[in-house]
Amino acid sequence: MAPTPWRRRVTAALTEHLPLKLVAIFFAFVVWLVVSGERPTEMVVPVRVEIGVDTSVTLRGRTPEVRALVVGRGRDLMKLWDTPPTISQRLGSDVPDSLVIMLEVNNVELPPGVAGIVRDVQPRSLRLYFDVQTKRFVPVRSALRVRADSGFRVTGPVQVEPTRVQLIGERRAVRAIDTVVTASIDLVVRDTAPMTVALDTAGMGVRVSPAFVRVRVPLVAVEPPSAPPVAGTRRRP
Numbered sequence: 001m002a003p004t005p006w007r008r009r010v011t012a013a014l015t016e017h018l019p020l021k022l023v024a025i026f027f028a029f030v031v032w033l034v035v036s037g038e039r040p041t042e043m044v045v046p047v048r049v050e051i052g053v054d055t056s057v058t059l060r061g062r063t064p065e066v067r068a069l070v071v072g073r074g075r076d077l078m079k080l081w082d083t084p085p086t087i088s089q090r091l092g093s094d095v096p097d098s099l100v101i102m103l104e105v106n107n108v109e110l111p112p113g114v115a116g117i118v119r120d121v122q123p124r125s126l127r128l129y130f131d132v133q134t135k136r137f138v139p140v141r142s143a144l145r146v147r148a149d150s151g152f153r154v155t156g157p158v159q160v161e162p163t164r165v166q167l168i169g170e171r172r173a174v175r176a177i178d179t180v181v182t183a184s185i186d187l188v189v190r191d192t193a194p195m196t197v198a199l200d201t202a203g204m205g206v207r208v209s210p211a212f213v214r215v216r217v218p219l220v221a222v223e224p225p226s227a228p229p230v231a232g233t234r235r236r237p
Helices: 005-015 018-038 074-079 171-175
Strands: 040-052 057-060 066-073 086-090 098-102 116-122 125-141 145-148 152-154 159-161 164-170 186-189 195-198 207-209 212-216 219-221
Touching: 040 074, 066 074, 125 171, 145 152, 164 171
Parallel strands: 040 086, 145 186
Antiparallel strands: 040 066, 057 125, 066 116, 098 125, 125 164, 152 219, 159 212, 164 207, 195 212
16 A cells, blocks of 8 residues: 555655754754753752871761752763762861761862852761770789798789880770789799789770780798707707
8 A cells, every 4th residue: 555645744854864954953962062051050969078087086987978959050060970079177186986067068169170159068967986096004903813932921012014004996995994904813922033924905905015014022031930949858058
């Protein structure tokens, strides 16, 4: 069956001068891109949060996601997907374990070469958590069970050297420790020579320096009691 006249007209409209029509469509698309790129528009884009911390501070977990509403030319806003705006915050070693940072539109920095205005930022606050490394000196206490050998007597408390050791670790763990004890062992002494003893650091969660101390136990020799005279004997003059 022969095609109807209206079908022939539609087919001719679509196929006649096809190259010229494709070129016209291409240039129309280019003009649309140019016009839309220059036209003011708004876009919600991701924001990169940069938290600068001291070498003793570690940010726990991931930084929450932040987005900003930016108004500008379309071609400028498209660049923000490759080079997102940033929010920078510098913190010192005295940062608390938990900190809330308030966010304002003037905290958002657009990259160079992008003209735009930040109208909004969400969320308006960030709660960040930190692990802070610190150092602290605490005293050493003897947990030794000391007994003098036969012929000797202990005359005073155990002397420990050094008297203080350094704790190194996460701030909360370090602050929870006020003293370090030696290993709890039985010790029989027969002289005052110093001995090396380990510190009991199990379960503390921090590093202790030094991990060993030298102890000395003051003692004196005891004179054995003299034997009583035997009954019925006389001393010679």
